[in-house]
Structure formats: C-alpha cells, structure tokens
Amino acid sequence: MKKKISINDIANQLGISITTVSFILNGRAKEKRISEALVKKVMDFVQEVNYKPSSLARSLRTGKTNTIGLLVEDISDPFFSAIARSIEANAYQNGYKIIYSSTGNDTEKARELIMMYRERHVDGYIIVPPEGIEDDIRSLIDSGRPVVQIDRYATGVEADYVVIDNERSAYTATQHLIDNGYKNVAFVTIDSKQPQMADRLLGYQKAIQANGLNAVVEEVAYESSIQAMQQLSGFLDKQPQLDAILFATNYLCVSGLKAMAARDHQMLQTMGIISFDDYELFELHTPSITSISQPTEQIAEHAINLLLTRLAQTDTDKTQHKIELATSFMLRRSSLSK
Amino acid sequence: MKKKISINDIANQLGISITTVSFILNGRAKEKRISEALVKKVMDFVQEVNYKPSSLARSLRTGKTNTIGLLVEDISDPFFSAIARSIEANAYQNGYKIIYSSTGNDTEKARELIMMYRERHVDGYIIVPPEGIEDDIRSLIDSGRPVVQIDRYATGVEADYVVIDNERSAYTATQHLIDNGYKNVAFVTIDSKQPQMADRLLGYQKAIQANGLNAVVEEVAYESSIQAMQQLSGFLDKQPQLDAILFATNYLCVSGLKAMAARDHQMLQTMGIISFDDYELFELHTPSITSISQPTEQIAEHAINLLLTRLAQTDTDKTQHKIELATSFMLRRSSLSK
DNA sequence: GCAAATATGTAAAACGTTTTAGCTATTACA
C-alpha cells in the first residue's frame, strides 16, 4: 500500500519546479521551450515511478471531468442497453467516461439524478427524457451544459435530439398489414403522451383513415409483464373481430404474445403482428414476428457526436440539432398475409 | 449562465468563516456547538441560493469519490444488464454512483479500464474478470481498494467473489436430461478455461460418468452469432446420434436454436435442450426451453453489500469472502422427455 | 561591446472543499 505519488514529489526528487513537470506532462514542452534533455529525464522518471495524475485535482482546476452522464429509462431493456454499449465505446475512444442511471421513466428520480450529475460536474448529458423534465433540461442548457436527448424529446426545449421517424414507421407498418389483407388492425400502446408515442399513434391513425378503416387503440398502463398480459387478454376478449395488431414497443408485444399463447395458440398463427423495436426473440419466435428495427448504433453515434461537437466548441451555439433516423422494416413472417 | 456559488461566497455574504459553514453543512453543528440561530441562518441562505457543494473539491480533500467502478463483459447482454440495473439501484440508495464499462472479455481493455478507474479514484470495484487479469486485481487489493468479483473469479487472487454453484447446476441439468430418457447428451460451451466454465463442464462430465454414458463436448470460439451458428450446424452434422444438448450460456443456446431451426425444424421438437442463464426468449420459444436461471438480483445485492462493507470498515480485513449462490431450474418444456 | 531576442525555467495563485488546532468571550465555581 505504497503512498500515491504526486507531481510535487516528482518535482522535488528531480530538483525542478512543478510547473515544468506539468508542462512536460501536458505535451507543452516544445511550446514552452523545455530542453529535450529535461523532457526525457522527467518522462523516464514518470515512467519509472508509474505516476498517474489525479484526475480529481485536474478537474477541480480545469472544470472539466471528461465524464458524460447517461440517463436512460432502464439499462436492462435490450434497446437501451444496446445504445448504452455503443455510446460507451464511442465515448471511450474520445477520452470520455460514462456514468449512467436508469430513471424508470420517473420524473422525480430523473430530476434527482440530474442534480447528482450536476454536482459531479458531468461535462455533458445524454438523456432519455421522462415527461415533466422540461425545466430541468432547459436549466442545464441555460447554464451552458450540453444536452442531447435520444429516443424522444421534451417538448418546447431547445436541446438537440436524435430520434427515429416514428410517424412514418407506424404508417408504413400499418399500411403493410392492410396491404396484406388485414382489415381490423389495432394499435396497442402505453399510456404516455410523449412525442415518440404520439407520433406512432398518429402514423397508425393516418394509415387507418387513408384506408377507410376503423381505428382500435388500446392503452396499457404498463407496470409489469403479468399485469400487461392480463389487460391485453381482456382486450382480445372484447375485440374478437381483430385480425392484426401493431405494438408500440417490444415489451408490449412480448406481453401480447404471452397473452395470445396462453389463451389460444391458434390465434398466434392467424393474427397479423408487427412490433416496434426489434428483439432477438422476434426472430426465433414461432411464427417469427416482423418488427420495426431501430438503428441503435446510429442513434448512439449521432448522439455522442452531437455531444462531442458541443463540448469542443467554446462559444455556445444556440441552434438546435434535430436528427430523425429511418427505421428498418424486419420483414419476417412469410405468413404475414391472410 | 450564473456563476456557480461556493462555500466561500456563502461565508463572505454572511460574514462568517467558511469553517463554520462547512461544519453546519456536514451536520456537525451540534458537535461543534454552533448556535441554533446561526445554523438556521446558514441553512436558509443555502436553500435560497440553491448551493450545492462541489463533489470534486470534496473528493480531492477527503480522498473519497463515492463512485463504484463496474466492469462487465458486455453491458448489452441481458444477464449483465440485469445485474447492472440491480447494482445501480442498490448503489444509489447508499449514495454511490456507478461508472461502468464493457471489457468484451479482452484482458488488455480490462487492464486499461482498471487504470482509468484508478486515476479517477473510484472507491471500489465490481468486476467480471477476464482471463489474465489476476495481477491487476491483486494490485488493487494490495493498495487497499476493495474489489468484488462476480460471475467468475480470477484464480489465485484473494478478492471477494459471488458466483453461482456452476458444477452442481450443470450436474443437475445433465442428470435431468438423462432421467428423462436422453442417452446422448452433449455439452456446448465456449473456449474458455475460466472457472465458471470449467465448473460447468465438470458438472456435466461427472453426471455423464455417473451414468456410464459418453461425453460429447463442443467448444465454440464465439465471435458472432452467425459464426457460432455455423459451427454448431457443422457440429450437429457430425454428431447425428445426439438427442440432447446442455448449453453453457444463453447466447450459445440461441445460436444453437437458430442452427436447428435453419436445418431441420423437426429436430427442435425432439432434441432435449437446457441452457444456462434464463432469457425471456426461452419462455416464449416453441417449444419453450428449460433453463438454469441465475439469481441476478441476489448476485447484485451480495456484491454491493460485500463492497459497501469493505468500504465502511477502515481496517483492511484480509479474509476473503466467497459466496456461491444456488440457481433455480426453470422447468419449461413438458416435452422434456422422450 | 551592448541591446534585443531567445532559451530555459520558476513562483505563486487558483480551483472548492475538509479539518486541525486554537482563539475569545462568557459563565461557573470556589
């Protein structure tokens, strides 16, 4: 348990000033005209004693922590963990570390977490914003801390975001079902008014309307898989005419699949099913499930790039960057027609 | 973009010393006999200006960052992300933040990450150790930094760990297959000599031997799902006598399922299948797949508790804590008998 | 031979806390 060595120790042992050591360590030797000989001497010594600067002290002085705060809804959700993985890889390549948390889509928790991140002097934020977090995000922006939102965005806040084309994706999927002969297409979503869900609903509605069909929308107050499954089971009972369902999220679809499997295995074969968010399960399921796949790597890449750009520029550019990515349609089930 | 306020500003504005403010903020007012009146005055002021102490400065002074470094193999793996989620929840309740990374089971990357964590003065470590990381972990322990390993452990290192009873789980699963009439049970694993895999193999071998059967072991050099699927497809070709397979990890099983589905759908119905690590997919798969489910919350809870205990005690207790948890057998497939 | 330019380096402040050691005024006690 040897004592940690500091820049001071180095300076003392070498009989030079800590300023010199600092300059050398920060690669400003040429600029500061430090002799090659001294540079070598210091570097060798640093190597020998395996000195590592304290990022704490450095951060205190410079005001930069090289840390990015990542706030997702649930890190154990495959969609978010895939994004987290990509963000992490990108960030590390650029010398940034990630500190993450799950909000559980709870506004109060998210608010607390943002406060914690602030106290820790996180340099930038990547946030999946829950409802009601608008002011907190605005406050971050106003105090010069860059924020990039992903998956959805807080309305009325001029923070960058990268999302997918929800309305078009939902429209295309619905139209696809209709084109394949389904006439009673339902939309199963969660009870959220956030834009990503609103847009999906809108896309569905427009497609239904364009084809002169009847819209059937079921909002699930998702708490647990079991509870959702029960609600959906009841829904299926009440709407026996349905021949297809578009699910707004992958976990809703999973609950739906469970509900159908539990009540009537035949239904799984005949029902037209499409889900938002791809999932390994959908590929292997019998029958396999067509899905709207989100480009997680692209989302992560755009988000981190936006953030790094903001972090690099000193002047606070006020123009908001809005990125809307296309989804890819994972057409699986050849049985996707009547 | 108002200036950040410091303890100094408070002291100045109130005409008192920063020492006093610090004592009050740290709840040491009574102990230090600060008058109630002054305490209130300071507290009110702090509230009013919404002062938040800089954790950086505090950490620099105290040497504690209240941060835990989490190093898993891959945060986007459902098993690890579930653990991460539980660890996160527990840590936050105790005032700790998590900073995480994925090693990809790459020793060099893990080594770098540990160095970064060190530089950042992470208080404690929770690590899924790759092979060859023994010295680095030992070095952490020797310098008084607590480390808890999960899922597996570096051999010959006296660091706490929490794992599952791999040998027994594999034995039980193998025996279960045999009890149900399967006679040619293979074990599909990855090409790793790490203890968790070695123990699974051992459990399988002992069960096979106890029943006087022949062991068939396939080691997959897992790189991608596709590549694993191809290798397994070849394996199935070469071993037509097989009637059951025990998979050492869930992703191997998924690759196996894909391989079987691609070549011969009938095989899926007749083959006895059990996989390590439960996965939502296994429940919904047709037929559903029996699995050995790891208690992720328990693993997380034990890990964080071990770590917090170490962090709390000042004396460096050298006794190593080894926790081995039981798995639960998710018996799914009623067809799990010939 | 002397001013200016250049080469090589350093002292000290600052970042925002915590904590040790101590100071002054009042009260208690005999």
Place this chain on the structure above:
DNA sequence: TGTAATAGCTAAAACGTTTTACATATTTGC
C-alpha cells in the same frame, strides 16, 4: 476575585493540479 470550563467561532493548511506572469542566462545582430 481569580481560575477553569464552556460556548461559539475561525485561521490556515492541505488535497494535486493548471496557468499566468515573470526571472535569469545565453545568444544574436550590429
């Protein structure tokens, strides 16, 4: 009245960096 105890508060060092502003010696140009 003199001394000890207590109540209430504070000065200053320390944590480990970065950075501004300057110091000293050497070389160059003429």
